[in-house]
Amino acid sequence: MHWSVLGSSRAARVAALAALVVAPIVTSSKAAHAVGTRTFVLDTLDKLSGGDLKGVSVSSDGAVRAGFTLGSAPVPDASASFSALGLSDGSVLVGTSPSGKVYKVVGDAVSLFADTGALAVTSMVQAKNGTIYAATIPDGKIFRLSQGKADVFATLPETSHVWALVLDKAGTGLFAATGPEGKVFRVEPNGSSSVYFRSTESHIVSLAMAENGDLLAGSSGKGELFRITGPGRATVLANMPGEEVKAIAVGKGGVFWAIGNEYGEPPEPPKRSSAAGRTPAGPTSGTKPKPGKGSLMRFDATGRGERMMKHDDTHYLSLVLDEQGRPYVGTGEGGRVYTVDDAHVVTLVADADERQVGALQIANGKGFIATSDPPVVHRIVGRGGADAVWTSKPLDAGLRAKFGTLTWRASGPLEFSARTGNTATPDATWTNWSNPVASPTAIGGAGNRYVQVRARWARDPNAILTEVTVPFVTENVRPVVTEVSAASKGGTTKEPTGNIPASGGDVGKHDSVVKVTWKVENPDNDPLRYRVAFRKEGQTQWRDALKSDDVHTKTELEWDTAALPEGKYRVRIEASDEPANPPDQVQKHALESESVLVDNTPPRIENLQMAGRRLRGRVIDGTSPVARVEVAVDGKLEWRPIAAADGIYDTPEENIDADLSSLVPPGSHIVVVRAFDAAGNSVTRDLETH
Incomplete structure (x- = not known):
């Protein structure tokens, strides 16, 4: 076996390879990427040794040589x-x-x-x-x-x-x-x-x-x-x-x-096996x-x-x-x-x-x-010789594809062939191996998902292969928005997860920001741009939630609703693969959310009065359910909840009728009443008792 390169030092090998004839290599430029071109590059021990190796050797510095x-x-x-x-x-x-x-x-x-x-x-x-x-x-x-x-x-x-x-x-x-x-x-x-x-x-x-x-x-x-x-x-x-x-x-x-x-x-x-007198194979x-x-x-x-x-x-x-x-x-x-x-x-x-x-x-x-x-x-x-054949593993484009020009980096002449198919393991449905070529050539294979490449050392046993490159373009597949969620960052609109929340827990602070998130299936892994729009329920016109020059690529958005009238809204997400495809090949898909409540207005407290130590009144909100009513006495920061007259806060209008004898001692006192809606908006009223 000839070891003129294997036996030399690393520096000598690098210098030798640098002086050798090199076939052109396709790299992914920005322009190429814009039309969806991807590239298989096989240039390491793992990538070059993943397939079938007959009569060739692969070294850890990423070189394939004629072997045994x-x-x-x-x-x-x-x-x-x-x-x-x-x-x-x-x-x-x-x-x-x-x-x-x-x-x-x-x-x-x-x-x-x-x-x-x-x-x-x-x-x-x-x-x-x-x-x-x-x-x-x-x-x-x-x-x-x-x-x-x-x-x-x-x-x-x-x-x-x-x-x-x-x-x-x-x-x-x-x-x-x-x-x-x-x-x-x-x-x-x-x-x-x-x-x-x-x-x-x-x-x-x-x-x-x-x-x-x-x-x-x-x-x-x-x-x-x-x-x-x-x-x-x-x-x-x-x-x-x-x-x-x-x-x-x-x-x-x-x-x-x-x-x-x-x-x-x-x-x-x-x-030895006590039953058969021998152990099974392979000891x-x-x-x-x-x-x-x-x-x-x-x-x-x-x-x-x-x-x-x-x-x-x-x-x-x-x-x-x-x-x-x-x-x-x-x-x-x-x-x-x-x-x-x-x-x-x-x-x-x-x-x-x-x-x-x-x-x-x-x-x-x-x-x-x-x-x-x-x-x-x-x-x-x-x-070496005709029996020295390096074969790549089947390379998976992920979707049906068109394969471009097969190129390689090598010293000395090699003969390359390629084949394509639609099964992970090559079978009779694959194309035949192409005729051997000694210079870069187009593979084609449109409509097939997999490609496999092989090289022969038939002409020069001293040739060294260091890189194989196969560019490809997959059929453009529509991205699909599968889920859109929109919820206020404040209030009680967020669903509890895990254990049941504590009884009487605090109402969240009001926040005008609605957190919008979405999920997308993107089979061909194209870079995507998202457009976000909203409309108030009962209206038909969708309005942009983003600035006109905002190219949004994240699958989430914090949407500030402070300047919107209260009410129920829907949010629509459109996914587009336009960053990776020419205009006539762009694919889009949109999905809208369930209703999300926008409520930036606090509730009102009406007819508030104390009869003895009994507090009565009415809390009214224009949009959200009343979530909590509480009282504090004489400026002490100890807010105590009081119950709704019907036993549960669950509607935008709630009556209160509560005995405060245990909270308000005899004599003159200042009683402050605070009411929250489900969006975290709050209002306070006070009265004096005697």
């Missing part, structure tokens, strides 16, 4: 690939679950190589003498494999899970990572074993041999990374983010890499019902760590270094393979249809990717 071209060899009678081993002849051995079988893949042909009878084959290595060893779960066995045969090589004591194998420095003996007591065993060439290191963790799940002969081990539980320098001698190099150090890979010069996963709690190891320490979070760490020769990559939407299952020491990580969700450079630029290099990448091997642009759900071995057969 993959073969496909489905593995039968299995649900998961947990381990894989590339042999010198180019074939691949794949360890599976739940049958514990090992398959051999030659090209895209798959055949059974050996059957261990275990639940899963978790790790495989090949000794210098060519012997192949396989670790299994959950019976603590290591098998020696040959064509059509699996012999028990070692059974590790007090062990159920053998998670990982690594050859010793001589390439003849083994080290085995195990659980549930977190031990590392030394296994001699004759199959005898001894405990080499015992941790306080439940499981050691990953192993690697350092250049100097030290053993690197990762745990599940606290996510501890150990350096084991001899029997029983170990130090904790780091606590990885999360609960699990899933895999370790050793580079040159003392550098090594590790992947860790965060699940919220340590993964549950698989167990590993990395398998969870929901994806975890993955981190890739790089450690220098001193053990100093640096996090190079992180994903919050998937955990990591596999890790390998290529011949240049570049890391590749397979995910536990989405079936993807990522790499990262020294500047932390993350690149998606492969996107399989399967859910998990359980094992991989990459060197000199060749190798394989072993996936699960279902298990498939994908050979890496090359880079």
Whole structure:
């Protein structure tokens, strides 16, 4: 695989891209926006990797390059690939679950190589003498494999899970990572074993041999990374983010890499089903019902760590270094393979249809990717060519649309095609892919809601795509005003919400401002202008509530009614999409409110008199119901309510007939009577008692 751009520094890449031939890009100008033009711009990792990626890579700096071209060899009678081993002849051995079988893949042909009878084959290595060893779960066995045969090589004591194998420095003996007591065993060439290191963790799940002969081990539980320098001698190099150090890979010069996963709690190891004798498909320490979070760490020769990559939407299952020491990580969700450079630029290099990448091997642009759900071995057969195709996800215009000129920003020649349709998932009703073009071209597709774009690296495997632009105009759809509410900001016209209001509560202060609010359905999301008008009930003419030069775009208005005669009014809201459309295409809709009472005049108090300590009178309002009558004695600011003669204030005319003996002591006193209408207007009268 050619990495002339991927392997360079960020500054060099930017400078290189700036000097490349660039296709024109449509941007939304103010004039274009006025006639409703919108634009899909795909220029980030998320946007460019949202569709189907075959033989292409997408990096976090927003660049698409020709990536791995993959073969496909489905593995039968299995649900998961947990381990894989590339042999010198180019074939691949794949360890599976739940049958514990090992398959051999030659090209895209798959055949059974050996059957261990275990639940899963978790790790495989090949000794210098060519012997192949396989670790299994959950019976603590290591098998020696040959064509059509699996012999028990070692059974590790007090062990159920053998998670990982690594050859010793001589390439003849083994080290085995195990659980549930977190031990590392030394296994001699004759199959005898001894405990080499015992941790306080439940499981050691990953192993690697350092250049100097030290053993690197990762745990599940606290996510501890150990350096084991001899029997029983170990130090904790780091606590990885999360609960699990899933895999370790050793580079040159003392550098090594590790992947860790965060699940919220340590993964549950698989167990045999007591009913069926086996667990269901897919058991590993990395398998969870929901994806975890993955981190890739790089450690220098001193053990100093640096996090190079992180994903919050998937955990990591596999890790390998290529011949240049570049890391590749397979995910536990989405079936993807990522790499990262020294500047932390993350690149998606492969996107399989399967859910998990359980094992991989990459060197000199060749190798394989072993996936699960279902298990498939994908050979890496090359880079670029007609099979290197980037396809966007279906882009949703929201409504039926006309799509404009497809343009892109790229270095080197690419071939683009497009298709349109009216279903969220492309089907037979979509248009056919357009003929490939090498320069910007109009898409069309009038009357369709969705568009999809694809690019091929058929002409230049070194071409780099950094941006795709698709302008579109949707059919203009009428905005609809669905609700108009108008209520005075003062008084008692506002409906109570929640609990019943307190009995005898204060009447709100009068306010001549009416708060008008409205709701609008705007399917094509055009900017809207609103016109507000009012009329008095019984009249036919609508009058503007706004100034003639007021372009109102909010869905609310405070309407001051101080200069209006009292009475019942209606408010009409008109929504217009004229800011986004030419005059002959403007759509409008109007809706009027229910009646709103305008009352800026206080009530009157008539025939007010005291007979002894009995107060009588009449309160009259021209528009609103009387809401409250109260009295105060001798200037004290202690207003006490008095009841209506008929027991309830609910009409514009109310009689009062109240015994004030408990409020007004014997003797001469000043009694002030205050009456409110429902709009909060008030009036006071006073009289003197003897």
